[in-house]
Each structure stands twice: as C-alpha cells, then as structure tokens.
Amino acid sequence: MNVSSPLGLPLVRSISPSRSIASPDPGISIAARNVNFAVSSRLGPVVQILKECSISVPTGELWMLLGPNGCGKSTLLKILAGLLTPTKGEVYVRRPRSFVFQNPDHQVVMPTVEADVAFGLGKSRCSPDQVRLKVSKALSSVGMSDYMQRPIQTLSGGQKQRVAIAGALAEACKVLLLDELTTFLDETDQMGVIKAVKNCLDESNEVTALWVTHRLEELEYADGAIYMEDGKVLCYGDPVKITEFIKAKQAAYIDQINS
Numbered sequence: 497m498n499v500s501s502p503l504g505l506p507l508v509r510s511i512s513p514s515r516s517i518a519s520p521d522p523g524i525s526i527a528a529r530n531v532n533f534a535v536s537s538r539l540g541p542v543v544q545i546l547k548e549c550s551i552s553v554p555t556g557e558l559w560m561l562l563g564p565n566g567c568g569k570s571t572l573l574k575i576l577a578g579l580l581t582p583t584k585g586e587v588y589v590r591r592p593r594s595f596v597f598q599n600p601d602h603q604v605v606m607p608t609v610e611a612d613v614a615f616g617l618g619k620s621r622c623s624p625d626q627v628r629l630k631v632s633k634a635l636s637s638v639g640m641s642d643y644m645q646r647p648i649q650t651l652s653g654g655q656k657q658r659v660a661i662a663g664a665l666a667e668a669c670k671v672l673l674l675d676e677l678t679t680f681l682d683e684t685d686q687m688g689v690i691k692a693v694k695n696c697l698d699e700s701n702e703v704t705a706l707w708v709t710h711r712l713e714e715l716e717y718a719d720g721a722i723y724m725e726d727g728k729v730l731c732y733g734d735p736v737k738i739t740e741f742i743k744a745k746q747a748a749y750i751d752q753i754n755s
C-alpha cells in the first residue's frame with residue numbers, strides 16, 4: 497500500500513506483493529541473487545549502482561547492512577522492499593514486509609500513538625476489540641505500552657521509530673526492512689530502538705530484520721552482517737568477522753593518510 501502523507505511525502509506502511517522468486521529455502525526470509533541495478537538518463541551514461549549482489553538472511557535473525565556512503569545499501573533495501581525493480585537478478589522476501597524510514601516523520605502521521613499503530617489495520621476485517629488487542633500487543637513488543645494515548649508530536653525520534661515498528665508488527669509483518677533508524681538519535685533513543693527490534697524478534701521466531709546502519713557498535717546486537725562497497729557485497733556472515741574486517745579497513749585507511 498503506497499499512499500501520500502499529509503506532507504506529500506511517500507508513506508509506505510505495508511508493501512503489497514510484487515514480482516519475486518520462490519523461497520530459496522524454508523529457513524530463509526530474505527534473499528537476493530546476482531542483483532544489479534542501473535539508472536540512465538537521456539543525456540548521461542548508464543550508472544551501475546548495484547553489481548551482482550547476493551545475500552541470504554535466515555528467518556528470525558537480525559542482520560545489519562553496512563558500507564561507506566553511496567555504496568548502494570539503501571538501493572538494495574528498496575529493491576528488497578519492492579520499491580525499486582532490479583535491472584537484473586532475483587529477490588525473495590517473505591511477506592508481509594515493511595520498510596521503516598530513517599526519518600519517522602515520513603511514516604508516523606496519525607494524531608495519537610494508538611491511532612497510528614492501528615492505521616494499517618483499517619482495511620482488515622478485524623473487529624474494534626481485535627484491533628485494540630493487536631495494537632496493544634505490538635506496542636508492548638516495542639516497549640511503548642504506556643504511550644497509547646500520547647499525541648505523536650510529543651514523542652522523541654526514537655519513540656516515533658518504535659511506533660513505526662509497532663505499526664508494522666500490528667499488521668503481522670514477517671520482514672522488517674529498516675533504513676538507518678538511529679542516524680539522528682541520541683544514545684538513549686538508539687538503545688530504545690535496538691532493544692525494540694531485538695524484542696520483536698525474540699518474541700516471535702518468524703520476524704526477520706535487515707537493518708542499514710553506519711554505526712559499527714550496533715553490530716554487537718546483530719546475528720549476521722553484510723558489508724558493501726562500490727555497489728558490491730564484499731562479505732557477509734558472522735558479525736564479529738565483519739567487524740574485524742571493517743576495523744582492518746579503517747586502520748589501513750588511517751595508515752595511508754598518515755604516511
């Protein structure tokens with residue numbers, strides 16, 4: 497479902513099914529095989545943004561996607577969300593899936609927390625009692641039960657992110673695609689969002705999350721990680737090994753500028 501927010505910005509609460517491949521394995525919730533993405537303009541040459549990207553994220557796990565600015569992380573996430581179509585290659589993402597934006601103001605739009613989390617259930621056949629139950633369960637998952645009647649504009653950035661995640665959970669989302677949620681948050685809000693996502697996954701073995709981040713310290717909370725550079729997936733798997741790989745790259749870069 498793609499609608500416009502009152503600000504005229506794109507608002508994606510729950511994404512309708514789009515073209516994809518069959519599940520490569522019952523234990524895998526997110527997969528990309530040799531995905532390429534290119535853009536072209538009438539005047540300029542074709543720009544190759546993603547080059548033969550392949551990843552696979554097991555069901556029930558939190559994976560982080562890292563890499564330098566402009567390496568293609570958000571583009572890959574948008575392809576997995578069905579917001580962009582790859583020029584070549586295939587993707588599989590378990591449904592329903594939800595994309596949560598870096599700026600929660602692009603996504604959290606109803607006057608109160610309760611109304612916002614219930615927003616996506618508007619078209620469901622749930623009775624008002626069922627809606628209330630789903631909303632309260634989702635808010636409890638993200639540690640926001642006490643905020644049910646709070647006006648949205650009184651929340652911090654991290655609290656708004658947690659409300660956006662609760663909205664996805666209320667709609668029984670199976671895959672959370674999270675785009676740099678903590679970039680603008682202070683440490684307390686950052687931890688609140690990380691704990692909320694971890695808790696959602698711990699409470700259900702069925703929810704899988706892919707989280708784009710620039711913050712290396714967040715890898716501590718990940719079950720797996722993917723590192724990209726220049727449109728390519730350089731390595732993926734064990735977050736400890738990926739952390740070591742990134743630190744070694746950073747050290748080599750510092751040596752280079754100091755020499």
Ligand SMILES: Nc1ncnc2c1ncn2[C@@H]1O[C@H](COP(=O)(O)OP(=O)(O)OP(=O)(O)O)[C@@H](O)[C@H]1O
Binds near residue numbers: 545564565567569
């Ligand atoms: N529609 C487009 N036309 C031309 N170039 C584009 C388009 N969309 C993305 N790009 C370019 O593709 C590259 C990858 O962009 P993307 O936003 O996926 O990177 P990113 O790794 O998420 O970056 P950041 O960490 O800065 O958010 C960038 O160089 C960007 O300028």
